Amino acid sequence: MIFRPQRYRLPDRPGEPFIDPEEIENLLVQKAGASAAEVEAVIGRAMARQRLSLSETAVLLGASADARERVLAAAERLKREVYGSRIVLFAPLYVGNRCTNRCAYCSFRADSADTVRKTLTDSEIVREVEALERVGHKRLILVYGEHPAYDPAYIARTVRTTYGVRTEPGGEIRRVNINAAPLSVEGFRTVREAGIGTYQIFQETYHRGAYGRYHLGGRKADYDWRLTSLDRAMEAGIDDVGLGALLGLHDWRFEVMGLVRHTNHLEACFGVGPHTISFPRIKESSASLPAASPVGDEDFVYAIAVLRLAVPYTGLILTAREPASVRDRAIRYGVSQIDGGTRLEIGSYSGEPAAEQGSSQFAIHDSRSLDEIVGRLVESGYLPSFCTACYRRGRTGEHFMEFSVPGFIKRFCGPNAILTLAEYLADYASPVVAERGWAAIDRAVAELPAEAAVQTRLRLERIRTGERDLYF
DSSP: OOOOOOOOSSOOOTTSOOOOHHHHHHHHHHTTTOOHHHHHHHHHHHHTTOOOOHHHHHHHHTOOHHHHHHHHHHHHHHHHHHHTTEEEEEEEEEEEOOOOOOBTTOTTSTTOSSOOOOBOOHHHHHHHHHHHHTTTOOEEEEEEOSSTTSOHHHHHHHHHHHHTOEETTTEEOOEEEEEOOOOOHHHHHHHHHTTOOOEEOOOBOSOHHHHHHHBOSSGGGOHHHHHTHHHHHHHTTOOOEEEEBOBTSSOHHHHHHHHHHHHHHHHHHHSOOOSEEEOOBOOOOTTOOOOSSOOOHHHHHHHHHHHHHHSTTSEEEEOTTSOHHHHHHHHHHTOOEEEOSOOOSTTTTTTOTTOOTTOOSSOOSOOOOHHHHHHHHHHTTOEEEOOOHHHHHTOOHHHHHHHHTTTTTHHHHHHHHHHHHHHHHHHTOOHHHHHHHHHHHHHHHHTSOHHHHHHHHHHHHHHHTTOOOOOO
């Protein structure tokens, strides 16, 4: 894959800061109230699967109310063309909430007297993973506070423990992603060797001044160390990484620009962009800190649409921090991955006593079970997917982009989504969801190219007779 990253005032060099706030702010001012012709030109570039520049992204962010409708329609169309109807499902598993940082918005912060500190033991991790497998999950993201106890060796051990858990009839976790503190290059090599999928970290806010106001102590107070963490991950050989910003700390338009600028940096330095982008809004926590720059629902959904157009090849993640109504809209305009059946109190999936109240990081607003979410997706015309095939076939990093940028990934993702949904329906779904799901599979297979449909039907028959983990 050949990327053509843009050049900006701060050059893109591995391990060096690259965010220029004045450059971003000037572009936002210059492109405010962009003309309809400018907006149409940018949409045309996005629809040609071209990753947008900062200037082009600013045009979309500055669009008028009428032009916004055109942007939303284009994002919906691009999402459908690149990703089809599939929605990838996963669950977060909080391993420990000990932390040495003092982030003003976070209940895990070191000086919080209200947070119950808890780190899962190996046996507790096994119980949690067993509980997640028994409802049908195949993809997890393990989440850790920033603390010396959660060093690379510990993270690697928890990843291997998770991969080793098996339950009947076909329960196993096939992809373990992690959300953890920035590491050194050697630390990243250690966790890579454990077989992680994506390494995800949020910059929280790309505005250096705002960052300093919220991060009051601990290693996380070092803006540059966090900003360059994915450079070290890439240097260590982790070619699937995830970006994120916590919307509400600063102007959401600036954060969208920061995410696009970060994408450009990775392309320029390492020849591959992010695998995923996340954009949670500040929600309730024991920190009780209101958003300094609150983002309403309309702006939030629009930000997602702009990101979909700006970075066509990257998965967009929206978690259960948001209510079901917002998630349903966000899926329409760009989101491609959501969590299901989420519980955040540490140890709460298995219902063990370790699930102490006061150990979670924030509140959730979509408490539906995984089965309810699968049913809702199917009913809405989407294809729930638990697929991990690209990771296991080596289609990661640059190789993933070779397929996803031109939109060819549907050749694999459609059939593989069908097969993983079939497994879920056979092993875990409620009768009503199973009936609707099999009907959705029949419709999806009928839309595949002839040869792909034949091969998919053959594999579906094997799944019906008890085989598992079949993929293209």
